[in-house]
Amino acid sequence: MSPALLNLVFESTLETLYMVAIAGLISAALGIPLGVALYTSRPGQILERPVLNNVLSIITNVGRSVPFIILMVAIIPLTRLIAGSSIGTNAAIVPLTIASIPFVARLIEGALNEVGPGLVEAAQAMGATPLQIITKVLLPEARGGIINGLTITVVTLISYSAMAGTVGGGGLGDLGIRYGYNRFDPMVMLVTVVILVVMVQGFQSLGDHLVRKSDHK
Template sequence: MSNAMLELIFKATLDTLYMVGLSGLVAAALGVPLGVLLYVTRPGQILARPVTNRALGIVTNIGRSIPFIILMVAIIPFTRLIVGSSIGTNAAIVPLTIAAIPFVARLVEGALNEISPGLIEAAQSMGATPYQIIVKVLIPEARGGIITGLTITVVTLISYSAMAGAVGGGGLGDLGIRYGYNRFDPMVMLITVVILVVMVQGFQSLGDALVRKADHK
């Protein structure tokens, strides 16, 4: 394999890590609060707002129900508005983030569901405010589940980023399609798949280690 191809593979790997990393960070920053809101605004919860909860649930479900490849195409005008282009790694980050936010939110909500209601009632009986309950009870108690959810999200984003290559999103998916599939080079395709598998294994192992550390605490 030529040095030029090795450089392309290296650059594509960095592009994929960039796309997944940035979209994952933004999705976590917006998805975790959304998941908390979905939980605390339920009827009977500490900030019960049934109408707000229903509206947030509908928006979240719509976001989760749209296949990623369709989402990428559907929001091309919005992507152009945000980054000035509909192709390339920066453009791919927009649909990746939008797809990941509701995914994170539901996983966080699921993690919060595992918390015993007795803990919340105990905090309320001691005069804790809703904010204090969220920060000092809900999030610490659900920390392991939240980390697991974020790990699943990152792994999913890796597969989504590969799909983004089908429409000029850059990264390993784009490399595999252009040089592996279109040029009938099975070696490039194999290397692309191996790198993606290694990425998934690496992030999953890191997430598992963080969960064990959080549960230990």
């Protein structure tokens, strides 16, 4: 590979990390509260709101059911409105974030399901408010599951970011399509795949380590 192409590989790797980081942070900031709302608004839970729960569930399920490649195309007007363009790394962050928020919410809801109801009942018996139960009982007890869910989200975002390259989203996917596929350069394709695999393995290993540390506390 030429120095110019190696520089493109480096820049594309940074673009992928940038997209994943920003989309991951925003989806966690919005998806975690949504997951908590889904769990606590269920019938029999501390903030029981059946109607609200049904509405949130429908919205979340719809968001999760749309294939990412279709979502990218469908929200191009919204992407242009937010990012000012429908191509590039900043534009790709918009569909990445929208696709991952309901994904995070369901993973958080699943993690909270693992918290024993006896802990919540004990907190209620001591007069804890719903907010205190959420922040002092549910979230700390589900820490390992939450970290695992966020790790899965990051890994999924890496694969989604590569898919965004098919429509000019930038990053390693875009590099693989433009230089590897369109120019019939198998070396670029191989390097792109290897870097993506290393990224996935690295984030997964980090997440597993954090989960183990969390479980020991």
